[in-house]
Amino acid sequence: MVPKAAAPTDADLILAARTRQDRAAFDELVRRHQSQVRAVLRRLTKGDHGLADDLAQETFVLAWRRLDAFRFEARFSTWLYRIAFNAWQSEARKKKELLLEDAAVDHPPEIATPDGAPSSVDRVDLERAMACLSDGERAAIAACYYADLTHEEAAESLGIPLGTVKTLVLRAKAKLRARLAVKKEA
Amino acid sequence: MKHDHPNDPVEKWLREDASQGLPDAGFTERVMAALPPAQAARSRAWKPLLILGSTGMGVLLAITCAPAATAMMQGVADLYSFRGVTPAVLGLGAAILAAAVGGAILAAED
Numbered sequence: 001m002v003p004k005a006a007a008p009t010d011a012d013l014i015l016a017a018r019t020r021q022d023r024a025a026f027d028e029l030v031r032r033h034q035s036q037v038r039a040v041l042r043r044l045t046k047g048d049h050g051l052a053d054d055l056a057q058e059t060f061v062l063a064w065r066r067l068d069a070f071r072f073e074a075r076f077s078t079w080l081y082r083i084a085f086n087a088w089q090s091e092a093r094k095k096k097e098l099l100l101e102d103a104a105v106d107h108p109p110e111i112a113t114p115d116g117a118p119s120s121v122d123r124v125d126l127e128r129a130m131a132c133l134s135d136g137e138r139a140a141i142a143a144c145y146y147a148d149l150t151h152e153e154a155a156e157s158l159g160i161p162l163g164t165v166k167t168l169v170l171r172a173k174a175k176l177r178a179r180l181a182v183k184k185e186a
Numbered sequence: 187m188k189h190d191h192p193n194d195p196v197e198k199w200l201r202e203d204a205s206q207g208l209p210d211a212g213f214t215e216r217v218m219a220a221l222p223p224a225q226a227a228r229s230r231a232w233k234p235l236l237i238l239g240s241t242g243m244g245v246l247l248a249i250t251c252a253p254a255a256t257a258m259m260q261g262v263a264d265l266y267s268f269r270g271v272t273p274a275v276l277g278l279g280a281a282i283l284a285a286a287v288g289g290a291i292l293a294a295e296d
Contacts, residue, residue: 173197
C-alpha cells in the first residue's frame, strides 16, 4: 500500500499562495482557519453572527492581499487574529468609541462570586454572558481563550499593555462566573 | 494559552466553547469569490517598476527632444568633463530629481 502523502503545512501553503498566486493553497488555508477566526469574531461582536462572518471574510481577503508581508516570525493564525482584531476595532470605532483600556483597570476585580458555580453552561448562556462584558474584557477573553494566544501575544495583537490584558481576563472571568451562577440559580 | 486554573469552571466553559468548531457552511467559497483576481495581485508588483521605468524614459525624451535640450545636453557634457556645478548641471539635476520624486510618489501610492 502506498503511504498517503503528508498534508502540506501552513508554511507550504503560504509560499504557494504568494509565489504562484495559488488560489487552491489559499482555499486550504481558509478552510483550516475559518472556524477559529469566525468563533473569535462572534465573541467580539457579542454574538452577531452576520457581522462576525463579514469581518472574517474581510480578514481573509486582507490576508490574501498582504500575504507578502507575512514574515513567518509568528504563527499564521496569530497573524490572522491580528488582522481580525484590527477589522473589529475599525468596525467598532465606526459605531462608537472603542474602549479597550478601562479606567478602573488598575484595580483588581471586586465582583461577588456566588458559591456553587454550575458544572456546565450552554453556548447561548455563555454568549449572552459574554455580551455583558466591556469591549476590553471581551477582547481579552476572545484573544486568550478563543484565539488561544498567550497573554503576551494578546497584548501585542490588541495593542494594550500586558498587565492590562491580565487584569481584563481576571475581571471578565469573575463577571462571567457571577452572571452564569446567578442564571443557574434563577 | 496555558491555563493557570484548570479546575476553574469558567475556564472549563470557555475551553469547551472554544473547542467547538464552526461548520464551514459555504464560508470558504464566499471568501474565495471575494478575492481580487490573481492578475491584479501580480500586477501590483510590476506597477512601481512600470511607473519608474516610464518616468525614466520620459526624462530621456525630455532631455533629447524638448526646446531646452541644448541646456540639458550641455549639463550632461559639463558633468562628463568635470567642469563643476555649472547652471546647466543644476538644471539637469533639478529636472531628474523632480521626475524621480514624482515617479517615486506615484509608485508608492500602491
